[in-house]
Amino acid sequence: MLPTWLVILFCVVGAIFVAILWKYFSLWLQGFVSGARIGLFQLFLMSLRNVNPRIIMQCRVMAVQAGIDDIPTQAMEAQHLAGGDVLRLTLALIAANRAGISLDWETAAAIDLAGRDVLEAVRVSVNPKVIRCPDPEVADQDTLDGVAKDGIQLKVRVLVTVRTNLLQLIGGATETTVIARVGQGIVSAIGSCETYQDALTDPMAISREVLAKGLDSQTAFAIVSIDIADIDVGSNIGASLQIDQANADIRIARAAAEKRRAMAVAYEQEMRSLTQENKAKVVLAEAKIPKAIAESYRSGQLTTEVRRLQLPYRRHLPARNPENQRFLKAPGS
Structure with a gap:
């Protein structure tokens, strides 16, 4: 007959095994029939490591069913413990695999931990996104204003089609940088036109010039196309600048004339002061005459x-x- 303590130990172990089997058997069975192959005891250890075994099993089943069976379970657990979204990460890998986009687990995990939505990035890479330039939610004005060489202002609205550059998503510039670069390129392209009529005749020339500058360098997006949605003629900036320059020249000339007048008045006052000083010297000299005559009397001269x-x-x-x-x-x- 077995000792009492051994019987108690067997009962405790059996109770733990029954509890584990009761709690994790459905998950283990789901993984077994789908080919996920996650052990029953491994699911129990996930709970001890504060990892949700249901999420890991669900992601593992989706990956295996999608033909991605090279993702280790330990990597999923580490991503979950690091605060990543394992479910969206797995969905992003499946979407990239279906679209023929080269994306491995390590890159996708780094993008997810960097705070980027990796699933949205894959979707934008498959289905390009259209960005309005300038962005009405950020900029104070809804047009890009450029001035041609003849001084005529042009107001332009641009639609930029971009797709995600997954290789540059980590550390690459965001959408705001792309909008700023495109706006700068549009203004520069308008400024290089000899007349505003050149831009109105061939708006695509502006788009081609901007695309040739490689504005998507070191950004998280690749520019697919730049399209001029609207172009309007603004004011004559050149004439306004000439008028302002003429007014400024007039003010400068008036200031110079006022300076010369003030200097003339000051010189006149100086001359008057000098005249009074000389008169005072004459009076002083005349006052010395009687004294000199008296001195001459005394000296016998x-x-x-x-x-x-x-x-x-x-x-x-x-x-x-x-x-x-x-x-x-x-x-x-």
Whole structure:
């Protein structure tokens, strides 16, 4: 007779096996009849690893039924644990396989973990997408405005047909970059036209010139075609610029004239100040004359002139004053 502890152990193991069989038998049977070949114990371990075994089994069955049987179950589990969408990833691989697009599990998993919708990318690669340029939801205006060499403005609406470039989807520029590049190319192509009539005559010339620039380089999309949906004639930008330039020249000339007038007024005021300064110097010089005459009297430099002036009045001078005698003496006496 078996020991009691061994009987209990067998009962516990049996209960666990029955529970596993009860919970995972339908999934195992689904995989068995479809060729997925995922073991019953492996499904139990998925639950222990916090992986949904139902999703893994469903993806594995879809892949095998679609003829893609080289995807390991461990890779699906790792993608699920990393936060990827294994179901959409499997659907994308099936769609790519049906469309003849070369896409392996590693590339698709990297695209999915990068935050891109890999299934939508495959669908756009199969069914190209039409982008309006400019995008009315992003841009403030609904036309691309370019100016030809003759100064006439052209307003253009463009439809860009793109498909996904799966090889550049990781790290490639997004749709916004494609729209910006196409808009830049359209404006540049219009600017290279000699007259606006050239663009109106052959709008496809603009499309061909833009396509030749390879604007889809390093982007997640490949440009299939660029079509001019609408083209309108705008204002005469060249004439407006010439008018603005003429007005600016007038303002510059007026400013220069005002500068010369202000300099003339300032020079006139300087001359007036200089005149007043010179008059003040004259007054100062005239004020020094009496002092100089007095100094000349004291130094004896004006004796001859005084004699001539004082001779008629000699009788009024006392002869006894030696100073008067000195003044009355003739020069050389």
